[in-house]
Amino acid sequence: MKLRTKYILFVVIVHLLTLALTFYIFNQNRVFFIISEVFVIISVVISIQLYRQLVSPIKMLLQGIEAIKDQDFNVKFLPTGKYEVDELINVYNHMIDELRNERIRQEEQHFFLEKLIYTSPTGIIILDHDNRIHQLNPKAIQILNVADKKLIGHELSKIQHPLLEQAADLKTGETITVKIDSINTYKLQKSHFIDRGFQRGFLMIEELTAEILAAEKNTYGKVIRMMAHEVNNTIGPVNSILQSALKTDTLWQTQTDNQLSNALQVAFDRNQNLNHFMRNFADLVKLPPANKKQTDLNLLVKAVLELMQIKARAKNVELLFQPAAKPFIISADVHQLEQALINIVKNAIEAIEDKNGGLVQFIINVKTGELFITDNGKGISEEESTQLFSPFFSTKKDGQGIGLTLVREILLNHGFSFSLKTIADKTVFTINMK
Known part of the structure; x- marks a missing residue:
């Protein structure tokens, strides 16, 4: 039974009893009867006013509860001028303001996170509670080169893709580097977040190809430049000496079989081949931008x-x-x-x-x-x-x-x-x- 019904029922019973007593008084003393009737009327008026004062806050609370159920945090109440009711209204209004601000903060964080995931240069795959793919960002779709419709709702282990096959064996918190072909290298990392009290996983795919190629080129470039410097510094003077010796005819007058001159010519040719060998490496390092x-x-x-x-x-x-x-x-x-x-x-x-x-x-x-x-x-x-x-x-x-x-x-x-x-x-x- 509602509080309002209880109150009305109580007031009606009390006043019925009072009226019954006034009829009894009527037979004894009419003056007391009139006073009793006035008292009953005043009591009814006071009861009605108390009803309004007590029930109207409850009605407002019910309206506020319905608004909260509908997640409408814009419903607020104006002060009534009554202290107790206004205290209740102030508490309610403050609660609504806090709920509304919290929802705004949550929505802003949600939209920020969605935009961050969408524009991230790292591929992100969000899994559901059953370890099935729930969402992918554009970078993940680009890396996997598979339409998202063919991935969403499927388990990682059941999708035939070299990256996802490796990711299926990853445990939360683990990171591995995968080279799926002779060029492309990726870093896979699995982590988790809490969604409504339950753990959900997500996978990050970071493309390392450009960084690895740049580091690799920088490393072999230094080695090649050092080798070329040392080889050229040696070959140049040696070839100059060999050419001078080969062109000096007086050195070979006593040589009847030309073995020494032939040996020097072989050494000169070998140096030239070594020089050509090093130029091939140098071309690799000195490759200019493409003139398209x-x-x-x-x-x-x-x-x-x-x-x-x-x-x-x-x-x-x-x-x-x-x-x-x-x-x-x-x-x-x-x-x-x-x-x-x-x-x-x-x-x-x-x-x-x-x-x-x-x-x-x-x-x-x-x-x-x-x-x-x-x-x-x-x-x-x-x-x-x-x-x-x-x-x-x-x-x-x-x-x-x-x-x-x-x-x-x-x-x-x-x-x-x-x-x-x-x-x-x-x-x-x-x-x-x-």
């Missing part, structure tokens, strides 16, 4: 094929290229990109060990802006694939390990993405020129 111009990729590939025809015929390798129907215009530094393609074709030819010959094929996909260079050589193992573009790494016995590194630097210089993989017994070098 509009050029037709069809013509560039044809020029590279003409240059490499003699080497290909020597190994009985066929170079095949079907140009695009229309000019395929790209923005590139012709000299740098030509050198990169020459190195790629050279490696492809040398990878073909079949004495019956092989095939190196160029394919241009106009729609995607990709150039594919395929060969049917010996292929690339999984161990080799992660190190192919590393400086000084080579699969050849006499390789210097700078050919693919130079290719990498040139393509990165152009902003082109690329990959080198063996697929179905064919090695494919893919360059995305868009």
Whole structure:
């Protein structure tokens, strides 16, 4: 039973009893009867006023409770002039102000966090309570290169992606570095937050490729410059002495078999080869910014094929290229990109060990802006694939390990993405020129 009902019921019973007593008094003394009736009327009036004073605050409280239920923190009450009621109203109004301010703070923090996650240069994947993907930011979608609709609602361990497969085994607080191919390196870190009293995980994917490549280039650049300085300082004077000796005829008058002069000539030639060897390394360090111009990729590939025809015929390798129907215009530094393609074709030819010959094929996909260079050589193992573009790494016995590194630097210089993989017994070098 409501308090209001109890109060009304109590007042009615009391006044009914009072009226009954007044009728009894009427038979005894009419003056007392009139006084009793006046008292009853005054009591009724006072009861009504007390009802209004007591019940109206309760009504206001009920309205305030309904507003709080509806999360409407803009409902406030004006003072009534009654001390007790005004104290209650002040407490309520203060509580509403605090709730409203707290909600504003929470909303501001929420929107700030959402914007921070959305614009973060780090890929962020938020998981639900069942370790399923709940939300991804744009950077995570870009890194994974998979539509978010194909990821949301799925468990990490059940998604076929090299990064997510590694992340599925991570425990909260753990960090690992993953190299998914010969170029791209990522740092995976798993952490958690509390959502409504329950723990939820999230995964951060940070791309380290640019930092690692820059540090790597800085390191091997210092080594190469030091080597070049020492070699040049030695080769220059030695070659000068050898040339002077070879040109002095009086030194060889007593020599009938020319063994000494021949030995000096061999030493001179070897020094020249060493000098050329060091220049190859120096070219890698001194690579200038790409001087991009509009050029037709069809013509560039044809020029590279003409240059490499003699080497290909020597190994009985066929170079095949079907140009695009229309000019395929790209923005590139012709000299740098030509050198990169020459190195790629050279490696492809040398990878073909079949004495019956092989095939190196160029394919241009106009729609995607990709150039594919395929060969049917010996292929690339999984161990080799992660190190192919590393400086000084080579699969050849006499390789210097700078050919693919130079290719990498040139393509990165152009902003082109690329990959080198063996697929179905064919090695494919893919360059995305868009």
